[in-house]
Amino acid sequence: MQDSEPEAMFFDVVGQRTTKIRNGLLGWAKNNFRSFPWRQKRNPYSVLVAEILLRRTTASAVSKIFETFMSQYPDIEAIEKADKVSLEKLLLKIGYNKQRANILKGIAKYVIDHYNRQIPQNRKELLEIPHVGDYTANAILSLGYGVPTAMVDSNVIRIINRLFMKHMPKKSSLVIIQKIANMLATEEDNQLYNLALLDFGALICTYGTPKCKICPFTKICDYYLEGNPSRE
Ligand code: SF4
Numbered sequence: 001m002q003d004s005e006p007e008a009m010f011f012d013v014v015g016q017r018t019t020k021i022r023n024g025l026l027g028w029a030k031n032n033f034r035s036f037p038w039r040q041k042r043n044p045y046s047v048l049v050a051e052i053l054l055r056r057t058t059a060s061a062v063s064k065i066f067e068t069f070m071s072q073y074p075d076i077e078a079i080e081k082a083d084k085v086s087l088e089k090l091l092l093k094i095g096y097n098k099q100r101a102n103i104l105k106g107i108a109k110y111v112i113d114h115y116n117r118q119i120p121q122n123r124k125e126l127l128e129i130p131h132v133g134d135y136t137a138n139a140i141l142s143l144g145y146g147v148p149t150a151m152v153d154s155n156v157i158r159i160i161n162r163l164f165m166k167h168m169p170k171k172s173s174l175v176i177i178q179k180i181a182n183m184l185a186t187e188e189d190n191q192l193y194n195l196a197l198l199d200f201g202a203l204i205c206t207y208g209t210p211k212c213k214i215c216p217f218t219k220i221c222d223y224y225l226e227g228n229p230s231r232e
Pocket of ligand 1: 159162163204205206210211212213215216217218221222223224
């Protein structure tokens with residue numbers, strides 16, 4: 001956003017592009033969805049576990065242990081009762097195993113003690129659980145409970161910054177990014193939309209050089225229109 005450009009005008013621009021971005025993303029995703037074990041048969045617990053396991057490691061590493069993890073520890077009580085050494089041993093394959101085991105046990109204890117063994121379905125209570133931040137809370141709401149929610153991680157921040165680069169404030173705050181993400185996120189097909197955005201950030205609008213040449217947003221993306229992109 002130019003310093004002189006009123007904020008309302010900036011959000012008008014976002015509004016004008018919203019439908020194109022949603023449709024483009026959902027259309028792109030039809031043929032490009034990635035398949036991971038934690039995307040099958042989701043529930044709030046499996047989403048929570050996936051989010052903890054995926055921190056500071058790769059999806060392919062987590063893929064190798066996720067199903068075993070879920071069969072050995074199918075619910076929050078199983079984690080609470082788990083033998084710590086066995087839990088750490090399974091988690092060894094994805095790294096930070098002792099920290100991860102402590103985090104999972106801490107979460108399980110909190111949910112059992114405070115929420116009668118049920119992972120809560122509202123943001124305020126989710127955020128009171130140790131080690132559950134905004135992104136994990138939003139993932140549980142959207143992907144676990146089906147509550148339409150915008151999931152914002154570093155990939156989504158990067159995509160939004162590029163799409164609206166010309167109009168964004170020089171120091172765009174997370175509040176503005178979240179507001180844009182909320183405008184873009186669909187109510188209908190919200191889970192599909194959030195997963196599509198994750199995959200789009202991992203495969204097309206990547207951290208390094210984005211693959212603009214095969215992106216559906218070249219006609220509306222500021223980054224591309226301003227001549228920054230690679231032409232890969
Ligand atoms: Fe990202 Fe390039 Fe697509 Fe813009 S055109 S959204 S920078 S991949």
